[in-house]
Amino acid sequence: MTLAPSYDPSAFESRLYAEWESAGMFSPRGDGPAYTILLPPPNVTGTLHMGHAFQHTLQDALIRYHRMLGHRTLWQMGSDHAGIATEMVVTRNLTREGKGETRDALGRDGFIAKVWEWKAESGDTIERQMRRLGTSGDWSRSVFTMDDMPSRAVIEAFVRMYEQGLVYRGQRLVNWDPALKTAISDLEVVSEEEDGFLWSIRYPLSDGSGEVVVATTRPETMLGDTAVMVHPEDERYAHLVGKAVTLPLTGREIPVIADAYVDRAFGTGIVKVTPAHDFNDYAVGQRHALPLINVFTADAAINDNAPERYRGLDRFAARKAIVVDLEAAGLLIEAKPHKLQVPRGDRTGQAIEPYLTDQWFVKMDGLAQRGLELVENGSVKFVPPNWISTYRHWLQNIQDWCISRQLWWGHRIPAWYGEDGEVFVGRNEAEARAKAEAAGYHGPLAQDSDVLETWFSSGLWPFSTLGWPDEAAMGERGFEDFLPSSVLVTGFDIIFFWVARMIVMSDALTGQIPFRDVYITGLVRDKDGQKMSKSKGNILDPLDIIDGITLDHLVAKRTAGLMQPQMAARIEKATRKEFPDGIAAHGADPLRFTMAALAGPGRDIKFDLGRAEGYKNFCNKLWNATRFVLMNTEGFPVSVGAASAATVGAEAAPTARTAPEKWILARLATTAAEAEAHFAAYRFDLLAQTLYEFAWNGFCDWFVELAKPALNGDDAAAADSTRHTLLFVLEALLRLLHPLIPFVTEALWRQVAPRLGIDGDSISLQRYPQAAGFDVAAFAQAEDDVEWLKQMVSTLRRIRSELGVSPARQVVLLLRDASATDSVRVERFASQLTFLLRLERIEAIEGDPPPAAAGVVGGLKLFVPLAGLVDLDAERGRLDKELKRVEAEIGKCEGKLGNATFVQNAPAAVVEQERKRLAEWTAQRDALAAQRARL
Structure with a gap:
């Protein structure tokens, strides 16, 4: 396959995901250590929102990273039955259908049958959307909280906790919704x-x-x-x-x-x-x-x-x-x-x-104390650790937990009542009847009409998904291997409602902690830090960012379902102002990279669509760099085998002949080490920053540029080693980036890997680059040399740009005050400088140069003679005009800073900013004056 001229994610993202899933690449495999993440189960009624996109990106990055490390990774997928939300959806649907069917007319069994029909038709919407984001969870093991396996766990948990005195029925005050009753x-x-x-x-x-x-x-x-x-x-x-x-x-x-x-x-x-x-x-x-x-x-x-x-x-x-x-x-x-x-x-x-009513409760005092112990003793670790205080505050001020709901959809409470109100709890009616008869009651029994709230079943999620309490199912699903899970990624708003309850219920029922780490994320807000809401008209749909949406469709989508015309009009106005051209398609990878880059340790994530546009450019940059490498390595007979996937410094690494090769290999090893540290610390923002810097500036800009002299030079050995290094570093770079941007890296890797003789169907099953064994110190001299070379190239290109000299025109480079090291480097890199900067010649001088544009690299003075390049009179006029403008700016700054009232009354930051401006304008004036003097 030949790469398209530019990056177009719509051409390959959905196709690649279908290939991954059909090949079973998301299932646990191999014999490495287990690594598990529990997906916080989204509501079956839900659709993907920005919070999901944020958290799922981070979880997927961790899963892909550990999969590439050779771990047996399980990302447990699933969805929650969402009792209240689902009843409301199905009830509204019955009204909309207009067939005269209502919840009460259908009766309990009839209504629940309707819910299952809706689930079969529409209940997997969010899972389809998650696939579009690139979620690499094991869908074959996906669990719905109303499936038989988790339902057995719910009943077993209720009965055991009742028998232990942890569950009881009593009359207490609860939050009561009069509409839902x-x-x-x-x-x-x-x-x-x-x-x-x-x-x-x-x-x-x-x-x-x-x-x-x-x-x-x-x-x-x-x-x-x-x-x-x-x-x-x-x-x-x-x-x-x-x-x-x-x-x-x-x-x-x-x-x-x-x-x-x-x-x-x-x-x-x-x-x-x-x-x-x-x-x-x-x-x-x-x-x-x-x-x-x-x-x-x-x-x-x-x-x-x-x-x-x-x-x-x-x-x-x-x-x-x-x-x-x-x-x-x-x-x-x-x-x-x-x-x-x-x-x-x-x-x-x-x-x-x-509202005062009879409900079922979980007695929380003892459970809460145990939950505190497990966090205080380090069995469960919070990241960032400051969230322990929130967890501690809630559990130290705990009330008994109301677990019953007056609904039909959900896990029906396994309690049966006698005629005089006697209560018999059992795993089924037969067991309840046996308990009743043992107690001397032989009359009729009626099951409790209430269901358990969804947080009760969600509290069992770490082990109900692994077959508990059925031993055969537990063995089949890897209970011993995958519990405790490795990390839970969730928001701070449900630390008590879900995180704490999983900890105490896992401990009480299995004797295990549910997870070792709890990584707490912030909330996604708009670019101004405002909470996303329909009323503000600032909600963004991740799929609209991925696939694009026209303005008309965006407006219609935002105002849909809003009953108040004034509110709809306000949202439409906000939408047309914010997105006058709709939202362009960005693809999943740019959105994912944006989410990772914003994932700092703070509470709020300010999402700016402009960042996604920037990371779309990043993906395009990576695409173009790959095209360059492929074009310049066509037919190159490298065959290093799959060993190159082990470490960046393995025997498969190229034998670098040039300083730029040694420099980029050292940068690669350093980047791999930093990536490992950032993954371990859950610093996705620093990971994104590190990889972006290496990919864009290190490889795509500088190494591609510095490779050109060797590729076009007369030294065949240097050309071949450079080709090898281009392929080697690019292939490793794609693996480094894969957990964050899986689609584009897969598409590009499939083109690059064969050039290196690497076998494999997917980058996702290759080894993540490791820095171990790579002697970075051996390339220290090369790193210093290349940093000098980069400064020389940047300085000369700036001069040419300021003079308006055509990139194709040759110029003379005069050097003065060179140190011994400078002289050696000039001689060593003469051919590279000549090629990259279109130099006619390089000449050392003493004394004053002829009229010239100047620059400095360390102590080395650089001059480009102006004769024949520019109109000297015009250049003198331009410099005089610029000097006059800069002097005026200096005057403004000096006027403000000379005003005692301003200095005393203005905020300190404003005064400091003015001093900084004065220093910058003064430096610019001095440079211009020196250049003018040379003319």
């Missing part, structure tokens, strides 16, 4: 500041001696008040503690209590206590043994525990009615605007209620 996790609650009111209400003292004034933002919950509360050190109200007040609108008497939870500066310093409708009040109620009175139904209407007038009213309608009644009774003092944090369900947008 289910408990939800804290991660599914989004709190944002909203406009509200603070109502001040009179609560009469029951003994008739006066009243207290209570401030609240939720008057509807006062129907469930069981106390009013003051701070124990608040002298204003010390005399009230122990008395009772009459709860307005209900007639109930409730006590006045003292508790340090009260914020004396909030409102009047007296607050109501509603333990069944506020998490903090619940804790107060537990401390003071207050009754729990729930006044809401599951859909957030007022229930029968409230006065009859309000029963059946929606909570917000009840609020209005209560305020009206309080005002009519003369009990409402004021209602003033107040900013408050309103928790809303992230999927429904409904205000979330703290």
Whole structure:
């Protein structure tokens, strides 16, 4: 195959991925040490977003790197059944189809059958998108959390933990979504500041001696008040503690209590206590043994525990009615605007209620203590280590974990109830019945209708994917080899929700840690550091960057599904401003390289599409350099065999004859060593920087350029060794880059490897370059010489450019003040300098040169005579004009710095910047003046 003239990723990326997957290249192979990564299972309803693209790039780079080291790599693929999200998707689909089918009409079994139908048709969208990114996970072992194998693990875990007293059922306050009618996790609650009111209400003292004034933002919950509360050190109200007040609108008497939870500066310093409708009040109620009175139904209407007038009213309608009644009774003092944090369900947008209900919980105190020990003793390591403090804070302030959800889609809780509420937990109904009969119960049993939340099954991910608890399945899937896994790559936002739970559940159920390292990434934001959101119109789709998208399609995509026309118009305006021409196709590799380059140890990743464009140019540069090498090694009889893939310094390395060869081989070895260190430290940003610098500046620019004199010279041996070195270094460079940019490196490697006689179907199965055994110190002199040569070439090319001399025109180079080392180097590299710089001759001089443009390399003075090259009068005029401009800039700087007011009042950084500008302009003036003097 002949390489195309330019880099076009659409011509080979999808084809290469299909070849890799069909050949089984992503499965564990060989007899090296095991290396495992668990993919955080994306929701089955999801699509690839920038956060996925970021994290998956880093995971894939690690997997490809270790695969190339000969490790038996397993990247465990899979997806999460996403209970709430999936129920919502399928419910919406039923409504859209218009066949009259609804969730309730279908019933539990019918609805679940519909979910499985949807899963078969649309549930693998994100996996297809991940392939487009280059994800090299073992798809043959992919696990869906509702598959039989992980489902068995979920049931087994629940039963064992119940038998150990770690799982229990009880009545507690939970986050409740009134629209979904289910408990939800804290991660599914989004709190944002909203406009509200603070109502001040009179609560009469029951003994008739006066009243207290209570401030609240939720008057509807006062129907469930069981106390009013003051701070124990608040002298204003010390005399009230122990008395009772009459709860307005209900007639109930409730006590006045003292508790340090009260914020004396909030409102009047007296607050109501509603333990069944506020998490903090619940804790107060537990401390003071207050009754729990729930006044809401599951859909957030007022229930029968409230006065009859309000029963059946929606909570917000009840609020209005209560305020009206309080005002009519003369009990409402004021209602003033107040900013408050309103928790809303992230999927429904409904205000979330703290709701008292019977749920299943995991007892967390002992598990949390063990989870802390495993991190504190170094069994599990966090990278960066500062995230340990977040992990520690959460586990030290742990509450029992609510694991039940009032849904149909998910793992149904394996608990059966007798007629009088007796609970029998078993792996199946037969086991539950046997336990019931052993306990003397022989009546009918009904299984719990709730399901387990998805974080419970996700907490088992490290070992449920390896066949646990079935010994045969565990042996088949490599439980002993792949647990613990090597590293978990995930975001800081789920350290508690997922990372901590995997640690404690793996330890409790298998006696193993789930992973050795936890690499915590930041969040991907836009180029200005703003969070990506639909409302801001700044969301980027990774596939749009990879494959491109027109402006019209981009606008339509961003505004799709937005119900408010004003919001859609705002997003369209932002899109047209940001991307007036749509988004050009970049390919997967440039996007991946961008993600790696941005992966520093900070929290936020500011994604700029311009960076992706730059790395597309980088891929094109690599492509063109490869074309150059292939054209200049056509028919070259190198046959070094597969040994060249072992180390960059193995016996297969070329016998370098020229200094540039020795220089690039030393740079290659150094780069390989640095790459190894950066992979070990998870510094993908430094890895990308190191490889970019070596590929672009080291190989594609300088070595390709410095190779040309040998390739075009009369020394056949030097030409052949240079050809060999070009091929050798390029092939190693492609392997160095492969984990970050797999597609273009595979396409190019398949052209380069045969020239070296290397056997192999894919670069992904070749050995990653190692620096071991390569004597870099032996080439130290060559490195110094080439650095000198590079300075000479750069300086002379700058002079030619400033003079506007055609690249094809020969010039004379005059040298003065050469040291002994300079003289040796000039003689050694005369042919290279002459070739690269189009020199007529090189001549040493003493004394002043004729009118000439000048440069300096170390102590060596370089002059290019101007006679015959430029119009001297025109050049003098140009220099005089430039000197006048620079003198004016110097005057401006001196004027500012001479102004005491400016120096004293301006920010220090601004003053320092001005001093720096003055120094730079002064240096430029002196250089121009010297050049003018020579004319």
